[in-house]
Amino acid sequence: MTEPDPTAEAFDVVGIGNALVDVLSHEEDAFLEANGLVKASMTLIDTDRAEALYAAMSQGLEMSGGSAANTIAGIASFGGRAAYIGRVFDDELGTVFAHDMRATGAVFRSVPATEGPPTGRCLIVVTPDAQRTMNTYLGSSEFLGPEHVDEALIASAQVTYLEGYLFDRAPAQEAYWKASQAAHEAGRRVSLTLSDTFCVERHRAAWRDLVADQVDILFANEEEAKVLYEVDTFDEALAAARADVEVAAVTRGGKGSVVARGDEVAEVAAHPVEKVIDTTGAGDLYAAGFLFAFTSGRSMADCGRFGSVAASAVIGHTGPRPGLSLAQLADTLQL
Amino acid sequence: MTEPDPTAEAFDVVGIGNALVDVLSHEEDAFLEANGLVKASMTLIDTDRAEALYAAMSQGLEMSGGSAANTIAGIASFGGRAAYIGRVFDDELGTVFAHDMRATGAVFRSVPATEGPPTGRCLIVVTPDAQRTMNTYLGSSEFLGPEHVDEALIASAQVTYLEGYLFDRAPAQEAYWKASQAAHEAGRRVSLTLSDTFCVERHRAAWRDLVADQVDILFANEEEAKVLYEVDTFDEALAAARADVEVAAVTRGGKGSVVARGDEVAEVAAHPVEKVIDTTGAGDLYAAGFLFAFTSGRSMADCGRFGSVAASAVIGHTGPRPGLSLAQLADTLQL
Numbered sequence: 001m002t003e004p005d006p007t008a009e010a011f012d013v014v015g016i017g018n019a020l021v022d023v024l025s026h027e028e029d030a031f032l033e034a035n036g037l038v039k040a041s042m043t044l045i046d047t048d049r050a051e052a053l054y055a056a057m058s059q060g061l062e063m064s065g066g067s068a069a070n071t072i073a074g075i076a077s078f079g080g081r082a083a084y085i086g087r088v089f090d091d092e093l094g095t096v097f098a099h100d101m102r103a104t105g106a107v108f109r110s111v112p113a114t115e116g117p118p119t120g121r122c123l124i125v126v127t128p129d130a131q132r133t134m135n136t137y138l139g140s141s142e143f144l145g146p147e148h149v150d151e152a153l154i155a156s157a158q159v160t161y162l163e164g165y166l167f168d169r170a171p172a173q174e175a176y177w178k179a180s181q182a183a184h185e186a187g188r189r190v191s192l193t194l195s196d197t198f199c200v201e202r203h204r205a206a207w208r209d210l211v212a213d214q215v216d217i218l219f220a221n222e223e224e225a226k227v228l229y230e231v232d233t234f235d236e237a238l239a240a241a242r243a244d245v246e247v248a249a250v251t252r253g254g255k256g257s258v259v260a261r262g263d264e265v266a267e268v269a270a271h272p273v274e275k276v277i278d279t280t281g282a283g284d285l286y287a288a289g290f291l292f293a294f295t296s297g298r299s300m301a302d303c304g305r306f307g308s309v310a311a312s313a314v315i316g317h318t319g320p321r322p323g324l325s326l327a328q329l330a331d332t333l334q335l
Numbered sequence: 336m337t338e339p340d341p342t343a344e345a346f347d348v349v350g351i352g353n354a355l356v357d358v359l360s361h362e363e364d365a366f367l368e369a370n371g372l373v374k375a376s377m378t379l380i381d382t383d384r385a386e387a388l389y390a391a392m393s394q395g396l397e398m399s400g401g402s403a404a405n406t407i408a409g410i411a412s413f414g415g416r417a418a419y420i421g422r423v424f425d426d427e428l429g430t431v432f433a434h435d436m437r438a439t440g441a442v443f444r445s446v447p448a449t450e451g452p453p454t455g456r457c458l459i460v461v462t463p464d465a466q467r468t469m470n471t472y473l474g475s476s477e478f479l480g481p482e483h484v485d486e487a488l489i490a491s492a493q494v495t496y497l498e499g500y501l502f503d504r505a506p507a508q509e510a511y512w513k514a515s516q517a518a519h520e521a522g523r524r525v526s527l528t529l530s531d532t533f534c535v536e537r538h539r540a541a542w543r544d545l546v547a548d549q550v551d552i553l554f555a556n557e558e559e560a561k562v563l564y565e566v567d568t569f570d571e572a573l574a575a576a577r578a579d580v581e582v583a584a585v586t587r588g589g590k591g592s593v594v595a596r597g598d599e600v601a602e603v604a605a606h607p608v609e610k611v612i613d614t615t616g617a618g619d620l621y622a623a624g625f626l627f628a629f630t631s632g633r634s635m636a637d638c639g640r641f642g643s644v645a646a647s648a649v650i651g652h653t654g655p656r657p658g659l660s661l662a663q664l665a666d667t668l669q670l
Contacts, residue, residue: 023431025438026658059408059435059656062397073394092427092453096358100394103360118427318658321394323361 009188011107011157012080012295016149016179017068018141018166019086019110021093024124024132024280024318025058031125032133039127042134042165042196050137053123062093063319064100065122066141067195068163070281070320074288074310076104077326080295083107083153085179089140093119100321110148113140124280126318132280136165145171146178154179155186158295159217161287164195164224167203173210180214189246191217193287194224201227217247217294219287225250234258249290249304251283259290259304268304271312281320285310289326293335306335344523345491346442347415347630351484351514352403352498353476354421354445356428359459359467359615359653360392366460367468374462377469377500377531385472388458397428398654399435400457401476402530403498405616405655409623409645411439412661415630418442418488420514424475428454435656445483448475459615461653467615471500480506481513489514490521493630494552496622499530499559502538508545515549524581526552528622529559536562552582552629554622560585569593584625584639586618594625594639603639606647616655620645624661628670641670 032039035056045053054060064073066086075082084101088094090112097119101108120139124132144166154160160183166172180190192215194200200207207228211218218241220228225237234250241248242260251257256269289310293303313322313329322329367374370391380388389395399408401421410417419436423429425447432454436443455474459467479501489495495518501507515525527550529535535542542563546553553576555563560572569585576583577595586592591604624645628638648657648664657664 054434057434057438059399059438060431061654062431064394096395096397099389099392103392103394319396323653 009156009158010081011083011153013072013075013159013161013291014083014085014153014157015068015072015161016085016144016166016175017163018066018120018136018138019069019088019097020066020120020122020136020141021062021097022065022122022124022280022320023054023060023062024126024278025060027058027125027127029127032127037125037133037135039133040131041198042136044168045135045137047137050121050123050135053135057123057125061318063321064097065320067165067193067284068161069101070284071161071288071291072106073101073104073321074285074326075292076106077322078288078292078310078330079327080292083157085110085148085150085153087113087140087144087148089113089117089119091118093121109150109153113143116140116143126278126280130276130279130315132278142169142172144175146174149175149179149182151182154182155188157188159189159191159291161191161291163193164199167199167206173206176210177214180210184214189216190214191219191291193219193283194228197223197227200224204228212244215245218245219249219283219290221251221253221283247294249307251286256308257286257304259300261300264300266301266304268301268308271308273312273316276315278318279315281314282311284320285314285322302335306330309333309335344493345416346418346488347492348407348410348494348496348626349418349420349488349492350403350407350496350498351420351479351501351510353401353455353471353473353501354404354423354432355401355455355457355471355476356397356432357400357457357459357615357655358389358395358397359461359613360395362393362460362462364462367462372460372468372470374468375466376533377471379503380470380472382472385456385458385470388470392458392460396653398656399432400655402500402528402619403496404436405619406496406623406626407441408436408439408656409620409661410627411441412657413623413627413665414662415627418492420445420483420485420488422448422475422479422483424448424452424454426453428456444485444488448478451475451478461613461615465611465614465650467613477504477507479510481509484510484514484517486517489517490523492523494524494526494626496526496626498528499534502534502541508541511545512549515545519549524551525549526554526626528554528618529563532558532562535559539563547579550580553580554584554618554625556586556588556618582629584642586621591643592621592639594635596635599635601636601639603636603643606643608647608651611650613653614650616649617646619655620649620657637670641665644668644670
């Protein structure tokens with residue numbers, strides 16, 4: 001009998017982030033102004049604001065979301081071995097979140113909270129230009145701390161993936177450091193997505209430390225990368241990222257992305273979509289495709305292509321998760 | 336100063352039914368067999384079965400549903416004055432249900448239950464042929480009884496609309512009789528949709544009594560009408576319905592519908608749809624279009640056309656409620 005190899009990974013990617021249920025509604029641009037919302041931003045809101053905004057929104061569509069959670073669901077949909085760490089409450093929305101995570105094939109073992117606020121939710125307003133404006137009531141999700149980081153799970157995954165959104169509270173920052181150190185002690189990689197320019201601005205110094213010290217694979221869109229490195233051009237931002245991390249993937253919306261590992265650089269086009277309906281989840285799914293390909297040993301260009309295809313699978317419909325099997329889609333496209 | 340006319344209606348339609356939140360997932364046909372489900376049927380399930388079936392389902396999409404509630408939301412979307420009576424619990428899904436009903440512009444004053452089971456939900460499996468197979472955990476919705484019928488609200492609406500699904504418990508049957516009598520005492524009309532062949536079979540005698548005695552406007556699909564009147568052909572079923580009620584609308588899926596009031600009969604084609612994705616809510620929206628046109632004083636042919644157009648607005652996407660303003664759609668089509 002052969003003993004299992006203790007150095008083999010049980011998972012391709014484990015994600016850590018805000019466990020949220022999304023509430024989406026389609027509204028005209030005037031709705032943003034009437035409710036003091038900045039298009040395409042993510043704003044943290046409290047209970048009162050959440051209730052007032054929800055009351056103003058049209059009929060909604062509820063579905064599991066959360067940035068890193070969407071990424072993990074996407075990796076599982078590609079057939080990757082994925083797991084998620086996040087904090088829900090023991091309530092109906094927490095049950096929905098856990099169900100959907102497990103239904104994708106991902107492992108989700110985080111024990112629901114029984115004290116404190118209810119499961120977090122993100123009120124997402126989708127305008128006719130397919131932009132999403134997000135208003136997050138964090139609820140129980142923000143109370144993720146180092147005590148919730150399962151180091152054995154982290155050590156068993158090729159890549160630990162962190163979302164920027166969770167970074168606002170000190171215990172969450174500690175959780176990220178603890179997870180990163182556990183990953184590196186086990187000889188694994190750490191990946192981070194910056195998530196949001198405001199989030200980067202709020203914690204630039206802390207981000208710069210974490211990125212320089214612990215991050216191997218960095219995801220950012222053009223604006224986020226510029227804000228992190230305080231530079232004015234895409235090229236400067238890309239150069240700064242390449243100096244800082246092993247792998248950098250900088251996305252440019254409809255213009256595609258540039259991905260780089262050392263001297264291996266690839267410009268990747270966006271995958272065409274018949275009609276863009278809702279960009280919610282596009283960045284999350286880009287990271288899913290990229291990391292699935294990366295953990296399968298693909299080239300930088302392939303990683304970018306998988307990212308583009310995965311993003312295309314969610315922007316043609318309402319909601320942040322694909323409605324079809326990404327493994328089948330990859331097969332069909334012969335990726 | 337003119338006194339308000341006490342005989343004028345404040346509402347076009349008030350609906351009564353099971354207040355449910357839908358949980359939809361897309362599955363292959365094999366899923367139905369593996370889980371012992373009969374395609375296109377509605378089955379009542381208990382808590383254990385609901386949990387087991389939910390665990391087997393893929394990632395879901397949650398949205399407010401309930402047959403008569405979908406109809407009321409549709410009427411409000413056309414710009415009709417609509418109200419709804421139904422029983423939710425004081426929990427997250429109950430909040431979602433109430434929000435969505437009010438967000439359409441409909442009035443929903445029913446007080447949430449604080450004792451008993453949680454808000455009801457309907458687990459809907461959508462297969463690639465766009466058929467929906469429904470499994471309903473009624474929760475608090477089935478505890479609607481005569482004490483929850485707001486007679487003043489009923490008296491203030493041109494039409495009181497009842498769904499067949501709610502008919503399984505004796506208190507609900509009493510509620511329907513009470514509502515019907517209150518409507519007629521105020522000189523209003525009563526409308527009923529049969530909802531489901533199994534539901535008609537379970538209570539055929541009770542249905543026949545209610546239809547003959549109280550129903551002015553009857554909605555049924557071909558099968559339901561045949562089962563109610565125990566006849567073999569569409570023509571016999573239509574003739575029986577016309578003998579029983581003032582207005583009969585019998586739908587035939589893709590073949591459209593036949594609508595009749597006395598000698599005024601119209602055959603109405605289905606409104607074309609690019610691709611049928613999910614038929615959930617098609618019958619509910621047909622009734623919405625029909626009743627909106629009816630309460631606006633339109634001809635039978637127009638009522639049928641409004642019904643067809645409203646149904647077409649939900650079968651091209653996932654879910655039972657339109658994603659666009661039906662008033663705008665009616666304008667665009669110059670109905």
